[in-house]
Amino acid sequence: MKARRLNRRTFLATGARIGMTGLALSGSSLLLQGFGFGDLGSTIEQASKLTNSATKSFTAVSKAMEDITPEQEYYIGRTIGAIVLNKYKPYEQETGNRYLNLLGQTLARFSDLPELFDSYHFLILDSAEINAFATPSGLVFVTRGMLQCCGHEDALAAVLAHEIGHIQLKHGLHSIEKDRITKATSILAIEGTKNFAKSDIANLTSTFEDSINDITSAMINNGYSRSFENAADAAAVTLLGRVGYNPAGLIDMLRIMSKQLKPGGLDFAKTHPSPESRIENLEKLVAETGAQTPAASQQRRFEAALKGV
Amino acid sequence: MGEQFSVQVRDGQVRTKPSFLGAVIATVHYGDRLAVVQSKESWVEVALPGSKQGWIHLSALTEKEIILNPNAQQVSQAASSDELALAGKGFNKQVEEQFRKQNSQANFAGVDKMETFRVSQEEMAQFLKAGDLKPQGGAA
Helix, strand or coil: CHHHHHHHHHHHHHHHHHCCCHHHHHHHHHHHHHHHCCCCCCCHHHHHHHHHHHHHHHHHHHHHHHCCCHHHHHHHHHHHHHHHHHHCCECCCHHHHHHHHHHHHHHHHCCCCCCCCCCCEEEEECCCCCCEEECCCCEEEEEHHHHCCCCCHHHHHHHHHHHHHHHHCCHHHHHHHHHHHHHHHHHHHHHCCCCCCCCHHHHHHHHHHHHHHHHHHHHHHHCCCHHHHHHHHHHHHHHHHHHCCCCHHHHHHHHHHHHHCCCCCCCHHHHCCCHHHHHHHHCCCCCCCCCCCCCHHHHHHHHHHHCCC | CCCEEEECCCEEEEECCCCCCCCEEEEEECCCEEEEEEEECCEEEEEECCCEEEEEEHHHEECCEEECCCCHHHHHHHHCCCCEEECCCCCCHHHHHHHHHHCCCCCHHHHHHHCCCCCCHHHHHHHHHHCCCCCCCCCC
């Protein structure tokens, strides 16, 4: 545990050497400058210099985490995807997955973040749990249990748009950040200008692993904060409107979900605010909130594609 | 004037108009520097070789210069600059490979397969049309 923490601590310095991102680099050098001067002495000037530089460092660290390049986001996302697919089996049905990608990739094109290092990809998971996940790099997973909460294409579009909202708002990456800022500030104070030349890849991999753990524990085990969920719902409402779907589809889906969620379950029952509270929040954003009548052309393809799911 | 952006995605499409429904006239690649002609909401018109011009979505671009194979000097240069980013550094293929060695149960083959699910522009247009969907505003 101690070794792992040290690795997390060396993260920024290691990142600087290997070249995390331009910002990470400048952040680290700021920190090193701040804590590197030899004689801390007792003058007020030096004390205030230190405080000043610590504040700057704090900002720089948090900025650096926000500024992970799309390329690095891609490797983080692939790995989270590989962990999800160890926990859940893919649902091997081509028609359903193809439809999910047609719908999801089309929606993503109209989002505020249409371009990713690779692209958005969607997959059905063979599980009765009511669950959905999105990695920072655009991999979106939806369980069969979740699909069963969707009575029409508007509702399914809403589920995918909510996940796209998490990606666009970088909620996954933010769950690394929280943990790291506090650690990173204490790290460099202790480690000072120590040279981290040895085994960069090993250190980086271990920090990589820790970052992945930060994200998966928020995404799979504990859930994001209520404000992140509300923000993803709001982003979904905007996106649905842009593409021409009825945002009230999200409310329809949540009404079914509220009947099907089992109290104490480890799925959305644990990781999301209750459907009722999400509906309450959505009613402020959506004009018409009654039950929706889906368009016939959409309903035909929706039923054909998800038959048997 | 004279502003340049770098492509921050693996492959980016340059289109005839500021919309994903516009025809693709060129593909640009990670690290390419593009001269900005003008911008309109989230779209940027860029100059292409052969005095052509086209539109690319802002989310495919960064203001930073991306260095594809940085040498030691560039790594240290990047340390004092907000204007440089280094490609292939930090969390990269090498780190993924190391992670895979240590976590053999992670299902990367499943992810590789998922990455093959691609939808073409024509298929998207057809999907919208068949569903009577008429998008307005936004990125497209």
